[in-house]
Amino acid sequence: MxxxxxxxxxxxxxxxxxxxxxxxxxxxxSVEAFKRALDDSGLRKEEIDGLLTLPGQTSAEGALNxxxxxxxxxxxxxxxxxxNMGGATPGVMLQHAVLAVNxxxxxxxxxxxxxxxxxxxxxxxxxxxxxxxxSIWGYMSxxxxxxxxxxxxxxxxxxxxxxxxxxxxxCRYHASLNPDAVMRTPITVEDHQASRWVVEPLHxxxxxxxxxxxxxxxxxxxxxxxxxxxxxxxxxxxxxxxTTQNLGREDWWYAPHQRTSVLDAYAMAGVGPRDIxxxxxxxxxxxxxxxxxxxxxxxxxGEAGPFxxxxxxxxxxxxxxxxxxxxxxxxxxxxxxxxxxxxxxxxGQCGPxxxxxxxxxxxxxxxxxLNCANALVLRKG
Amino acid sequence: xxxxxxxxPILTDENRPFWEACRNGRLSLQTCSGCAHVRYPIxxxxxxxxxxxxxxxxxxxxxxxxxYIVFHRAYHAGFRQDVPYNVALVQLEEGPxxxxxxxxxxxxxxxxxDPVEVVFDPVTPEVTIPRFRPxxx
Numbered sequence: 001m002x003x004x005x006x007x008x009x010x011x012x013x014x015x016x017x018x019x020x021x022x023x024x025x026x027x028x029x030s031v032e033a034f035k036r037a038l039d040d041s042g043l044r045k046e047e048i049d050g051l052l053t054l055p056g057q058t059s060a061e062g063a064l065n066x067x068x069x070x071x072x073x074x075x076x077x078x079x080x081x082x083x084n085m086g087g088a089t090p091g092v093m094l095q096h097a098v099l100a101v102n103x104x105x106x107x108x109x110x111x112x113x114x115x116x117x118x119x120x121x122x123x124x125x126x127x128x129x130x131x132x133x134x135s136i137w138g139y140m141s142x143x144x145x146x147x148x149x150x151x152x153x154x155x156x157x158x159x160x161x162x163x164x165x166x167x168x169x170x171c172r173y174h175a176s177l178n179p180d181a182v183m184r185t186p187i188t189v190e191d192h193q194a195s196r197w198v199v200e201p202l203h204x205x206x207x208x209x210x211x212x213x214x215x216x217x218x219x220x221x222x223x224x225x226x227x228x229x230x231x232x233x234x235x236x237x238x239x240x241x242x243t244t245q246n247l248g249r250e251d252w253w254y255a256p257h258q259r260t261s262v263l264d265a266y267a268m269a270g271v272g273p274r275d276i277x278x279x280x281x282x283x284x285x286x287x288x289x290x291x292x293x294x295x296x297x298x299x300x301x302g303e304a305g306p307f308x309x310x311x312x313x314x315x316x317x318x319x320x321x322x323x324x325x326x327x328x329x330x331x332x333x334x335x336x337x338x339x340x341x342x343x344x345x346x347x348g349q350c351g352p353x354x355x356x357x358x359x360x361x362x363x364x365x366x367x368x369x370l371n372c373a374n375a376l377v378l379r380k381g
Numbered sequence: 382x383x384x385x386x387x388x389x390p391i392l393t394d395e396n397r398p399f400w401e402a403c404r405n406g407r408l409s410l411q412t413c414s415g416c417a418h419v420r421y422p423i424x425x426x427x428x429x430x431x432x433x434x435x436x437x438x439x440x441x442x443x444x445x446x447x448x449y450i451v452f453h454r455a456y457h458a459g460f461r462q463d464v465p466y467n468v469a470l471v472q473l474e475e476g477p478x479x480x481x482x483x484x485x486x487x488x489x490x491x492x493x494x495d496p497v498e499v500v501f502d503p504v505t506p507e508v509t510i511p512r513f514r515p516x517x518x
Contacts, residue, residue, distance in 0.1 A: 134480040135388040136510060139468045140456035147450040148470055155448075155493035200451035200465070247421060247478045248428060253448060253470075 002237075002268040008098040009225035009232035009381055011108075012041025012218035013340040018331035019182035020118045021212040026056055026064045027072050029214030030114030034073060037216035042229030043108055048218070050079040050100050050109030054089040054334060057117040057210075069112055079106035086367025087282055087327075088240075090217070090336040091374035095238045097219035107220065113336050114214035143207060145369050146285035147199040149253045153287060154201060157302035161201055165192030166308040167286040167321070168205045168328055173314055175325025177353040182209055183329040206286040208327035215336035217343075225381065233346045236360075237269025237377030246369055258366060258373040259295035269377035271360060273297040276377075278345050278355040279319060280338035280363045283326040289313075292364050293321075296375070315353060323353050335365040339376070346380040385504045387459035392507070396423045398437045403509040408442050408499045410477060411435040421477035442499035444471040444513060447478055451488050471497060471513055485514040 014036025016029045024032075030053070038045060053069050066080040079100045083089050090111065097109035134140075153159045169189055175181035187205065195204040225232035241260035246252050266272055273296060281292040290304035298319055299307040307313075313321040324330045324341035331337060342361040344350050363376040390400055402409035412419050415432030419440075426433055448470040455461040467488045472478050483491045484500065497513035504510055 133388065133390075134468075135457065136390055137468055137480050137482050137512075138387070138452060138457070138460045138463070138466055139480045140452075144450060144452075144468065148448040151450055151493065152448040197451070197453035197465070200453060245428070247470075247480075 001270065004098060004102055004238075005268055005270065006234040006236050006379070007222055008101050008219050008235045009222045010217060010235065010339070010343050010378070011220045011225045011228045011230060011232060012037040012043065012216070013343045014038070014040050014216045015180065015333075015337060015340055016114070016214035018180060018211055018213035018333070021116070022119045024116060024212055025120070026114040026116050027068060028114070029116065029212060030064065030069060030112045030216070031072055031214070033114065033214035033216040034110060034112050037110065037218050040230060041218050043218065043220075045073070045075065047108050048075055048110050049077055050097060050106030051075055051077040052080065052093040052096060052109065052111040053082050054093070054113055055082060055084060056113065056115035056334065064114060077106070079109065085372040087284055087335045088365040088367035088372035088374050089334055090339055091363065091365035091376055092240060092372070094217065094219060094235065094339060094376060095240065095374065098235055098238065101219060101221050107224065108218060110216055110218045112214070112216045113333060115333065116212045117210050117332070118212045120212070141199065142284060143199040143202055146287050147202045149255070149291065149370070150201050150285070150287040152253045153290065157305065159290065159305035161203065162189050162193065163305035163308050164206055164286040164290070165189040167283070167289045167313065168192050170314045171283065171322050171326045171328040174320075174323050174353055175329035177315070177351075178324045178330060181325040181330040182211060183325070202285060202287070208284045208332045209329070211331040211333065213331050213333050215333045215340060217336070217339055222381070231347050232381035233343045234379045234381045235376065236379045237265035237267070237271065237375070239264025239268070240374040242372050244371060246371070252370065255291055255366065255370045255373060256295070258291060258364070261373040262296045262362070262364065262375040265362070265375035265377045269379070271377055275360050276319075276362045277358040278323060278342070278361050279321050280323070280326070280342045280361065281321055282335050282338065282364050282366045283322055283328050284366070286328065288366060289321060296362060296364070315355065320355050323350065323355060334367075338363050338365070342378050346378060387504075388457065389505065389508050395425055399423055400508060402437065402439070403501055403511050404503070404507075406501050408440040408511055409437045410440055410475070412438040419475045419477055421479055441474050443474045443516070444497050444499070446483065446491060446493050446495045446497060447472040449483070449491055449493055467491060469497075469513065482512045483514065484512045491515070
């Protein structure tokens with residue numbers, strides 16, 4: 001058995017209001033989330049000795065970093081850092097928290113995120129890259145990377161835009177059951193098809209939201225977790241994998257490192273795809289969910305299109321995906337909320353969107369130009 | 382003065398030979414003297430063997446469309462007049478892939494797998510941008 005399996009638990013989760021929160025800043029939203037997670041856990045602020053963060057998309061006062069965050073929270077950590085892996089960062093921070101707790105470098109690690117991307121002025125309009133960057137040819141935006149993947153998936157496997165639309169529809173349906181979600185009005189595949197092109201073959205409804213908000217997750221040892229306020233959610237499996245090669249790698253577009261990260265997490269947890277009750281798959285764009293379904297072994301390579309049809313990925317289906325609405329409909333918090341939702345499902349706190357008897361959840365994250373991938377297997381303690 | 386409003390390459394000692402070659406109508410990439418790997422993006426060191434020895438060698442200019450997308454919004458003001466415009470990830474015959482545009486044909490006439498060849502588009506006195514056009518079959 002893997003020596004770190006189930007050694008740590010998620011003991012507290014918290015999120016601020018999401019969506020458009022005018023008058024807030026990345027730091028104020030972070031503190032709001034931290035207070036809620038702390039209250040959720042039953043820990044005292046003085047007990048938080050590890051602090052991790054990520055910069056986010058925008059902030060009037062500059063990118064969020066551990067010093068500014070520590071100053072604002074009044075915490076002098078023993079273990080800290082700012083990590084920058086885009087949408088893969090939340091999962092990576094959680095894994096670093098587990099390593100730090102096991103190494104005795106910290107007892108209770110909080111990762112805290114805040115962003116004011118919706119009202120603070122995003123950085124999405126900047127030209128990307130440097131020197132001989134692809135922006136010379138007009139290749140810009142996160143949407144472009146996923147559009148490249150979607151176009152290739154369609155050409156190689158016959159995947160259709162309507163099948164991508166099924167993912168948007170499922171996420172929106174789940175968001176309609178989540179009072180904290182930003183976009184709650186149900187949509188149909190026809191709505192998806194009628195939404196405008198952003199970067200073809202991606203429609204507007206293939207794209208995640210741009211949101212203000214804050215999220216905090218607190219990790220402690222499994223032993224400590226037993227004495228705290230909530231039923232612990234054990235961190236059973238962890239995996240990370242990267243490709244630093246974009247153009248230089250034949251299958252970059254297919255992000256095969258995602259598979260490596262999931263297999264490592266499965267192996268550490270001693271589980272496989274059949275053991276997973278509910279999944280939270282990183283969905284910056286709908287196509288990302290398809291890649292995760294294939295790489296995590298829920299279907300074969302190329303078969304995610306048909307897999308997403310017929311309500312299979314909706315609540316009540318075989319494999320409910322992104323039960324809070326995901327980045328597509330709940331809120332875009334770089335994937336932090338995927339971890340929060342997995343915890344709430346495993347605690348049984350999800351009300352009308354609760355997956356019955358949920359005991360094991362897979363959570364995935366991916367960031368940068370498809371480069372960074374990670375996976376977590378979480379288990380009801 | 383040029384009124385070209387799109388992003389331009391920042392010319393450096395490392396990438397100047399690539400852009401000079403484009404200006405002269407040649408697509409030229411670095412071939413590693415240590416392991417013969419043909420590389421792109423431009424780099425002082427070979428990502429395979431880390432050798433700093435290389436030669437600029439001329440590519441055939443023939444490629445295939447590896448993936449292909451159409452921008453319906455401009456993320457940079459310079460492209461506002463161009464939407465919808467295409468960007469292709471092209472696979473060069475010699476191995477490397479590069480982002481570029483497919484020109485001389487409507488956006489909906491380009492498909493993944495299409496054979497294309499390089500053409501050169503002088504946009505400023507200093508910079509000529511390589512793009513690709515379909516090879517008629």
